[in-house]
Amino acid sequence: MEELILKLKKEIIEVLNLEDVKPEDIDSNAPLFGAEGLGLDSIDALELIVLMEKNYGIKLQDPNQGKEIFKSINVMADYISKNRTK
Amino acid sequence: MVIKLADNIYSPLGATTWENYQAVMAGKCALQQYSLPDGSLYTASLFPEERRHDDGYTFFEQLCIGSASDAIARADIDPKSPRVQFFLSTTKGNVHLLSRRAEEPKSRVLLGSSASIICRHFGNPNPPIVVSNACISGLSAQIVAMRSIEAGLCDTAVVIGCDVQSEFIISGFQCLHALSPDECRPFDKDRCGLNLGEAAATIIYSNGTEGWIAESGAMCNDANHISGPSRTGEGSFRCLQALDIDKEKIAFVSVHGTSTLYNDEMESIAIDRAGLVDVPVFSLKGIYGHTMGAAGVLETVLSMQAVEHGVIFGTRGYHELGVSRQVNICADKRITDKRSFVKLLSGFGGCNAAMKFSYNTRTDQPKTSTSKPTEGTIPSIRIAPTAEELVELYRTHIGDYPKFFKMDPLCRLGLVTTELLLKQSPKADYGVLLFNRSSSLADDTAFQATIQDRGNWFPSPALFVYTLPNIVTGEISIRNHFQTETNFMVLDAPCAEVMAAQIAIAAEHGPQISGWCDVDADGNYLAALIAVPQHTSKETIEQELNKILK
Secondary structure: OHHHHHHHHHHHHHHOOOOOOOHHHOOOOOOOEOOOOOOEOHHHHHHHHHHHHHHHOOOOOOOOHHHHHOOOHHHHHHHHHHHOOO | OEEEEEEEEEEOOEOOHHHHHHHHHOOOOOEEEEEOOOOOEEEEEOOOHHHOOOOOOOHHHHHHHHHHHHHHHHHOOOOOOOOEEEEEEOOOOOHHHHHOOOOOOHHHHOHHHHHHHHHHHOOOOOOOEEEOOHHHHHHHHHHHHHHHHHOOOOOEEEEEEEEOOOHHHHHHHHHOOOEOOOOOOOOEOOOOOEOEEOEEEEEEEEEOOOOEEEEEEEEEEOOOOOOOOOOOOHHHHHHHHHOOOOOOOEEEEEOOOOOOHHHHHHHHHHHHHOOOOOOEEEOOHHHHOEOHHHHHHHHHHHHHHHHHOOEEOOOOOOOOEOOOOOOEEOOOOEEOOOOEEEEEEEEOOOEEEEEEEEEOOOOOOOOOOOOOOEOOOOOEEEEOOOHHHHHHHHHHHOOOOHHHHHOOHHHHHHHHHHHHHHOOOOOOOOEEEEEEOOOOHHHHHHHHHOOOOHHHOOOOHHHHOOOOOOHHHHHHHHHHOOOOOEEEEEOOOOOHHHHHHHHHHHHOOOOEEEEEEEEOOOOOEEEEEEEEOOOEOHHHHHHHHHHHHO
16 A cells, blocks of 8 residues: 555656655645645546556546545555556 | 638538538437547547548648638738738647658648748748647637737738647557547536547638627646646636626536536536626537637637527536536537527636627727836846756755656746745746747657557656647646736747737736746757736837847
8 A cells, every 4th residue: 555655645746746855745635625735636636546547447427526535645556456457 | 800701610520610510400410439559538529530631731631721711702802911920820830840850841840830830821921830739729819819910910811720639649648548448428527528529710800890700819837837727816816807798698608627527527617607607608528529729719709609690509518417517518409599609618728718799899998008017127037957957946945845756858948947036026926928849849759759650659747748849837836826817939940029019918917927938959058037016018029129139
């Protein structure tokens, strides 16, 4: 799981252009969206949906599912490990 | 007064305005369901596949020429006259050519290049002005045309609005989860997204005394988000407020009504805030889909037809109110004896626009400016950095706006240059009017790469939202809390005279951050911006532009 969490952090930094952010700067339990944590927005959420499909073969039909899955890196990694098809 | 001379609508429902009006009155629509490479379904109003061929002109150019030819013949004007100015309203023009490797010259993707080809077809000697202001382009172009006639820049303005659909646009909206698989349902409680459509529409304006009067127009930015509408309907509300509407005199508000959750809700709030909650409202998106660059012209022309025939259109797809305000949505056709209406649009980049039209008699007195031109020095800046140098400029002069790194090259360039310009300019609620040649070509190419390979087809939402050049005006407005006019024009080449004339017109309505902001296909950056006080003369602006454009 630790390996997946580190990989996920690197992927998120790359795909969302989080310049100046390093994997160790991201608290795995902190919220990804809103003022705390990484402060991501709605377009970032859509980009994470693409990341899930492209890298892990998980297709979310309803963007609202993302609200639960993208709560934190830990929640996201847990969901990926249980549902990944690649 | 600026009046309409003639018009045309060229859509899957017909090749003239009259054919389209009859089709709408007969309850027809051309919406059909299609599928994308990933199997997802979408519904759109498209021309038949067999029509989609190039004959020297691309399909996009054919539609523009076909629509304008009919309107020009009806207006009985000479398009070769130097007193005629062409305005082209489009968001993506020939963007589909990016998917064809080496078949077409890449220059044809440039909006200014395609507009020049259309203009040359009619033998017009003036450089055409492309208004590419996202989904409000069609109203922005009409407002610019109206003001150009009022300012004496031209006697006649030919405004062509057009967009054709392609995998580029459809996959982009699909990855934003904005498309409905079925026919859209504007303002309905079960609405779940928009339908795309394609059409060309033309409206020709001139000075006159009788017929359809373009009374007034307004553009306002939400300064809130580049793709999400304001939760308070701020920009649309301000536009409606600026039009000084007497609700007893208008037959209806022809709204944007895209059928997305957020747009329709936003419009209902803006209409309510503007005190127009009792005024009949309809959306044409359930018939034509969202025709993007054509929408503002097409929906204006059809609304004129409706008023002339004493009709208020119904909103196809609407059954039960699904927005928070009790707006007066017309589910079915109604009758009216009123002779004025309002057209409202909003778009990505946080832009909003509204126009008021009246038949034969104005509903208000025209506002005349008595202000003397402001003269004096205009703050200016010119930078041509590399991508790396631009990041360094950001770190040195801004540094506290991490959103910068999420932006595309054009937005980064516009944001940093504006920041440097504002350090030497007086504080004001600036409008933002930018020009370039490449539109959003660098981002278009980057987005195309995400859908080029069928086996690796993952359209990127973060890239797609930047495939509109006017997003940079939205980013500048958000950063600086500017809530007035934003507009983006594309030219075939930088031209200080054309730019100065348009900037001076915009500056009549407020101070402007304006000038050239371009990132070309080879990654060359150039920004040459000026901070123009209100009521600055064209000559003063042109002088300054000539210094920084060289």
